[in-house]
Amino acid sequence: MKILVCITSVPDTTAKISFTQDNTQFNKTGVQFIIGPYDDYALARAVELKEQHGGSLTVLNVGTSDSDPQIRKALAIGADDAIRIDTEPTDSYFVAAQIAEIAQKNSYDLILMGRESIDFNSGVVHGLVGEMLGIPSYSPVMKLEITDGKAEFAREIDGGKEFLEADLPLVLGCQEPIAEWKIPNMRGIMTARSKPLNVVPATPMDDLTVLKKYTLPAPKGECKMIAAEDAEQLIALLRTEAKVL
Amino acid sequence: MSVIIFVELDNGSIKKSSLEAIYYGSKVAESTQTTATVLAIGSAEESALKEAGKFGAQKVLHANDGKLSHENSLAYANVLAQAVEQEGSKIIIMAKSGLGDAVAARVAAKLKAGIVSGVTELPDTSSGFTVTRAIYTGKAFASVELNSDTKVLVVRKNAVEAVATEASASVEVFAPTLQDSDFAATVKNVEKASSELSLTDADIIVSGGRGMKGPDHWDPLLELADALGAATGCSKPVSDLDWRPHHEHIGQTGIKVAPNLYIACGISGAIQHLAGVNGSKCIVVINKDPEAPFFKAADYGIVGDVFDVLPRLTKAVEAAK
Numbered sequence: 001m002k003i004l005v006c007i008t009s010v011p012d013t014t015a016k017i018s019f020t021q022d023n024t025q026f027n028k029t030g031v032q033f034i035i036g037p038y039d040d041y042a043l044a045r046a047v048e049l050k051e052q053h054g055g056s057l058t059v060l061n062v063g064t065s066d067s068d069p070q071i072r073k074a075l076a077i078g079a080d081d082a083i084r085i086d087t088e089p090t091d092s093y094f095v096a097a098q099i100a101e102i103a104q105k106n107s108y109d110l111i112l113m114g115r116e117s118i119d120f121n122s123g124v125v126h127g128l129v130g131e132m133l134g135i136p137s138y139s140p141v142m143k144l145e146i147t148d149g150k151a152e153f154a155r156e157i158d159g160g161k162e163f164l165e166a167d168l169p170l171v172l173g174c175q176e177p178i179a180e181w182k183i184p185n186m187r188g189i190m191t192a193r194s195k196p197l198n199v200v201p202a203t204p205m206d207d208l209t210v211l212k213k214y215t216l217p218a219p220k221g222e223c224k225m226i227a228a229e230d231a232e233q234l235i236a237l238l239r240t241e242a243k244v245l
Numbered sequence: 246m247s248v249i250i251f252v253e254l255d256n257g258s259i260k261k262s263s264l265e266a267i268y269y270g271s272k273v274a275e276s277t278q279t280t281a282t283v284l285a286i287g288s289a290e291e292s293a294l295k296e297a298g299k300f301g302a303q304k305v306l307h308a309n310d311g312k313l314s315h316e317n318s319l320a321y322a323n324v325l326a327q328a329v330e331q332e333g334s335k336i337i338i339m340a341k342s343g344l345g346d347a348v349a350a351r352v353a354a355k356l357k358a359g360i361v362s363g364v365t366e367l368p369d370t371s372s373g374f375t376v377t378r379a380i381y382t383g384k385a386f387a388s389v390e391l392n393s394d395t396k397v398l399v400v401r402k403n404a405v406e407a408v409a410t411e412a413s414a415s416v417e418v419f420a421p422t423l424q425d426s427d428f429a430a431t432v433k434n435v436e437k438a439s440s441e442l443s444l445t446d447a448d449i450i451v452s453g454g455r456g457m458k459g460p461d462h463w464d465p466l467l468e469l470a471d472a473l474g475a476a477t478g479c480s481k482p483v484s485d486l487d488w489r490p491h492h493e494h495i496g497q498t499g500i501k502v503a504p505n506l507y508i509a510c511g512i513s514g515a516i517q518h519l520a521g522v523n524g525s526k527c528i529v530v531i532n533k534d535p536e537a538p539f540f541k542a543a544d545y546g547i548v549g550d551v552f553d554v555l556p557r558l559t560k561a562v563e564a565a566k
């Protein structure tokens with residue numbers, strides 16, 4: 001089985017978000033970058049599936065050399081090789097088109113990624129890639145087993161779960177509890193250094209969307225404290241002051 | 246040319262978030278001098294679909310093939326693409342949800358359309374077509390210009406304040422060509438809490454954290470939710486520990502919600518939890534620790550024991566009814 005896992009390199013979940021250059025650039029100063037937490041779930045499950053079924057596991061990132069530490073970490077966790085499409089990702093469509101281009105050439109059985117990136121939270125790349133390749137896509141997948149070339153998986157739906165069975169190839173957007181995050185061990189870290197990281201140029205395409213400017217939300221007002229003895233007052237305040245009841 | 250709005254049905258009625266999307270779509274239609282058409286897929290009474298008119302739609306296309314009764318993003322995207330073609334639409338709108346994003350993505354790829362998900366405001370069409378969207382899980386916003394001929398917008402809850410009128414929409418049967426490959430997956434089973442309010446649709450959410458102490462202590466929270474007509478949510482450790490079902494997990498790695506009122510009970514307010522609730526209009530925090538970080542993100546706070554405070558709030562709600 002040939003598995004492709006697409007990963008993002010994103011600011012740590014606790015990172016302070018700010019912008020520079022007249023609010024047109026993300027301020028990377030002091031920010032730690034991580035593998036997207038959802039992508040990390042996808043990667044963890046892919047490593048387990050490879051252990052069970054053999055085959056190959058490739059990680060792919062659309063990004064600049066700034067992503068290399070996250071790609072090396074994915075190799076240390078268990079991917080065999082990596083592809084980095086060397087470009088600044090501009091929007092979901094662009095990223096999906098780059099992924100689809102690579103996938104077309106390599107015919108993977110399974111393309112896994114996180115349900116969404118935690119920087120832009122679009123949750124559309126798996127659907128775009130699936131459609132571009134003409135294969136089904138599902139998200140958010142929280143359980144995945146492969147038997148005899150068939151995938152059995154569970155998808156979260158509004159208020160519950162849906163259990164599905166489908167033939168490969170598939171594109172799946174993953175989330176917990178599909179697997180537990182894996183931490184690379186020393187041996188993994190050592191071998192990752194010599195695993196191939198192939199840097200390839202991006203396929204040029206027109207920008208369908210252009211980012212103009214970032215803004216930060218207005219600062220939150222003071223929190224109005226209500227003494228526990230007067231808890232009942234809260235209901236009146238929600239009704240008359242906040243007008244949300 | 247009309248703006249087309251894909252809506253989700255729940256038990257034959259248009260979901261609340263989709264009604265909001267219709268209103269949003271009708272405003273976009275007004276500013277681009279066209280009309281708003283709704284596409285509803287699945288079984289529904291004509292009277293329920295006419296509801297779309299109250300939120301500004303002129304016409305509803307109803308695709309009601311039995312094969313479409315079960316949620317299927319692949320087939321729905323295919324149906325939507327055909328509706329877009331029939332109507333000659335250039336702007337496609339839907340509410341943000343798992344299904345909304347999945348349909349939006351596939352239809353965008355079919356039509357080579359620019360796609361923006363998480364839109365928080367009406368577009369600025371004074372020059373070009375620019376929308377504002379939430380990014381970094383609500384910690385920032387970006388304004389994005391769409392240059393593509395066809396545009397797909399996935400709209401977040403509360404992007405507009407929807408106002409209903411007495412207007413009505415015409416309902417037309419829409420009979421698309423279905424593709425077998427869209428039905429290749431077999432649905433083995435669906436587990437769904439039937440009577441439950443959907444979290445992404447709810448106006449009020451009462452949510453519990455590890456401070457609720459265990460799965461057997463949830464009654465006070467459920468009773469308050471019941472009195473308020475609220476949906477219930479929880480923090481990640483609570484669903485990890487199986488105190489509550491996974492689909493209630495709110496936050497960075499769970500569901501993102503944007504209700505009018507979010508009541509957090511015994512949740513510390515870790516940044517990853519806040520990331521899922523920062524779109525809420527009003528946040529109430531009940532925590533026995535005055536230093537709990539959640540108070541910094543709250544509008545109202547009560548320092549107290551949830552097991553003392555919650556029953557009293559429930560009583561106060563009942564009394565005010």
Ligand SMILES: Cc1cc2nc3c(=O)[nH]c(=O)nc-3n(C[C@H](O)[C@H](O)[C@H](O)COP(=O)(O)OP(=O)(O)OC[C@H]3O[C@@H](n4cnc5c(N)ncnc54)[C@H](O)[C@@H]3O)c2cc1C
Pocket residue numbers: 013037453454455456457479480481482483494495496497498499510511512513514515516517518521531532533534537549550551552
């Ligand atoms: C990558 C990553 C992603 C994550 N994603 C999420 C996510 O999506 N959602 C999420 O929620 N978390 C997420 N987390 C976990 C997050 O960091 C916190 O650990 C979690 O939110 C804490 O949950 P909690 O507030 O319920 O528990 P705790 O932090 O243990 O807080 C319990 C609170 O209850 C209060 N309390 C205790 N007893 C009472 C009482 N009797 N009355 C009143 N108050 C009481 C305590 O004072 C405390 O503030 C993520 C973490 C990481 C690293």
